[in-house]
Amino acid sequence: xxxxxxxxxxxxxxxxxxxxxxxxxxxxxxxxxxxxxxxxxxxxxxxxxxxxxxxxxxxxxxxxxxxxxxxxxxxxxxxxxxxxxxxxxxxxxxxxxxxxxxxxxxxxxxxxxxxxxxxxxxxxxxxxxxxxxxxxxxxxxxxxxxxxxxxxxxxxxxxxxxxxxxxxxxxxxxxxxxxxxxxxxxxxxxxxxxxxxxxxxxxxxxxxxxxxxxxxxxxxxxxxxxxxxxxxxxxxxxxxxxxxxxxxxxxxxxxxxxxxxxxxxxxxxxxxxxxxxxxxxxxxxxxxxxxxxxxxxxxxxxxxxxxxxxxxxxxxxxxxxxxxxxxxxxxxxxxxxxxxxxxxxxxxxxxxxxxxxxxxxxxxxxxxxxxxxxxxxxxxxxxxxxxxxxxxxxxxxxxxxxxxxxxxxxxxxxxxxxxxxxxxxxxxxxxxxxxxxxxxxxxxxxxxxxxxxxxxxxxxxxxxxxxxxxxxxxxxxxxxxxxxxxxxx
Amino acid sequence: xxxxxxxxxxxxxxxxxxxxxxxxxxxxxxxxxxxxxxxxxxxxxxxxxxxxxxxxxxxxxxxxxxx
Numbered sequence: 001x002x003x004x005x006x007x008x009x010x011x012x013x014x015x016x017x018x019x020x021x022x023x024x025x026x027x028x029x030x031x032x033x034x035x036x037x038x039x040x041x042x043x044x045x046x047x048x049x050x051x052x053x054x055x056x057x058x059x060x061x062x063x064x065x066x067x068x069x070x071x072x073x074x075x076x077x078x079x080x081x082x083x084x085x086x087x088x089x090x091x092x093x094x095x096x097x098x099x100x101x102x103x104x105x106x107x108x109x110x111x112x113x114x115x116x117x118x119x120x121x122x123x124x125x126x127x128x129x130x131x132x133x134x135x136x137x138x139x140x141x142x143x144x145x146x147x148x149x150x151x152x153x154x155x156x157x158x159x160x161x162x163x164x165x166x167x168x169x170x171x172x173x174x175x176x177x178x179x180x181x182x183x184x185x186x187x188x189x190x191x192x193x194x195x196x197x198x199x200x201x202x203x204x205x206x207x208x209x210x211x212x213x214x215x216x217x218x219x220x221x222x223x224x225x226x227x228x229x230x231x232x233x234x235x236x237x238x239x240x241x242x243x244x245x246x247x248x249x250x251x252x253x254x255x256x257x258x259x260x261x262x263x264x265x266x267x268x269x270x271x272x273x274x275x276x277x278x279x280x281x282x283x284x285x286x287x288x289x290x291x292x293x294x295x296x297x298x299x300x301x302x303x304x305x306x307x308x309x310x311x312x313x314x315x316x317x318x319x320x321x322x323x324x325x326x327x328x329x330x331x332x333x334x335x336x337x338x339x340x341x342x343x344x345x346x347x348x349x350x351x352x353x354x355x356x357x358x359x360x361x362x363x364x365x366x367x368x369x370x371x372x373x374x375x376x377x378x379x380x381x382x383x384x385x386x387x388x389x390x391x392x393x394x395x396x397x398x399x400x401x402x403x404x405x406x407x408x409x410x411x412x413x414x415x416x417x418x419x420x421x422x423x424x425x426x427x428x429x430x431x432x433x434x435x436x437x438x439x440x441x442x443x444x445x446x447x448x449x450x451x452x453x454x455x456x457x458x459x460x461x462x463x464x465x466x467x468x469x470x471x472x473x474x475x476x477x478x479x480x481x482x483x484x485x486x487x488x489x
Numbered sequence: 490x491x492x493x494x495x496x497x498x499x500x501x502x503x504x505x506x507x508x509x510x511x512x513x514x515x516x517x518x519x520x521x522x523x524x525x526x527x528x529x530x531x532x533x534x535x536x537x538x539x540x541x542x543x544x545x546x547x548x549x550x551x552x553x554x555x556x
Contacts (some may be wrong), residue, residue, distance in 0.1 A: 121520065153503055155498045214547070312533065312534060312537065314530065315531050315533055315534050316534060318527060318530070318531075319531045319534065320528075322527070326508070326536075330509070331507065333510065334510060334511075336511045346523055347521065347523070349505070349510055349512075349520060350520065350523055350524055351502045352504075352505070352508040352510060352528055353501070353505060353508070353520075353524055354527070355537070358531050358534070358535075359533045360544055361535055361537075361539070361543050362531070362534055362541045363547045364542040364543075364544050364547075365534055365537060365539070366547055367542055367543065367544070367546060367547050368539065368542060400523075401523060401526065404527075405526075406525065
């Protein structure tokens, strides 16, 4: 049966791709459905900084023509996506949600942008984010503050806030976020999405506005693990324009999903992620414990592991990130400080006040942490934990230091560079999503994806997607409508 | 750098001026609690005995994929 105009926006990339490939759906019709949905809902969700209706429709018509003559490029061909507004897009304003770059129009695409275009995807627009990928939702930055589709009073997480909002609300089928301390996995967890931070070096950072060169990663955000594998496939691989990109071979990520997880070993560092710390939400831990039980039922072996230096990651990560961020922004911080929003300006300034001794010591701690993780990963295949220490906070309770004050469960993997994914694993009693974090060996995205996919295929793991569709099927077009009925459309 | 009451404002001003930031007294006041937060947090890194832990290897873009 052909999906209705609205139902098109609930399809996964795989489902839409099959319809497109069989010519049962036109990319023009699909793109029109998403543009209509953005038009109807984004004034409340605030996910987009720039919408590109004419460009998107032109690309869709080109894709349609290609498909009609049998020139099918692959699973992203004709798929509507959107990008965090720090990926350079040739001829399209790229702001990083900052007045500093308000009028900046790149003359070249970021490598990831170009690769997604080459794969045939359709760019719907550029998405809101925390200014320069740091801090929180700052009303002084001069750009939209995206809302969490599951409950509009809550933040969608960040810094890839608009990416989380847009994918979760069905305003695009996938997005690229960027991640320096958790900016892909955080919004994925808060919005019930899949978000992958690949291994450092796996995806080119060329043409992506930096926050902290040695911690920045680029990666996909989608509804399903399968769709994340498609996007990673398109963007992974060496890039001569990015000296940190790796020449490691790029495997077939979708093929890895076909294997089960029987016999794989999961390490759980309870001493850190389940610590007796009032800042860690017990209900979140309960949801994640249930997910671990599910993985055990699927045949994985679960064992506790210890990574002593994890307790220092929360100090090392900001010392490196803020120091590098200051180095990048210092000229404008001196000459045009008023152009920055209040939150980011203050934190960037802090980066200038830290000492070289702080930075060097943080990097050395980072190296110890990498070695400890390496030792543990010789005994286990993946490391599993909650993605976030709590669910999405309410806007009114968030200031520029909210994330800094909470224990970071994602930052350690930016320090080590290991691949880490967040996959939806349930909801709290308040109806807020919880994410399960799975981290693996360097360049072993296949095992990370395989574990996440196995979990998402299980009835327990797939309930987030099913919940969206159940609500949709009962004439309330998306999950958040039950939380925010005034937004039904 | 930061004692129990945190960094003194005049010290904070010196640090800011060293990197070319000219901050007003109000801006320094605003920045102080944030600086104290991070300084306290980061100080624990210096308590660790890292012996001759090598800094340079952190910057290698390619991993040993035989981990």
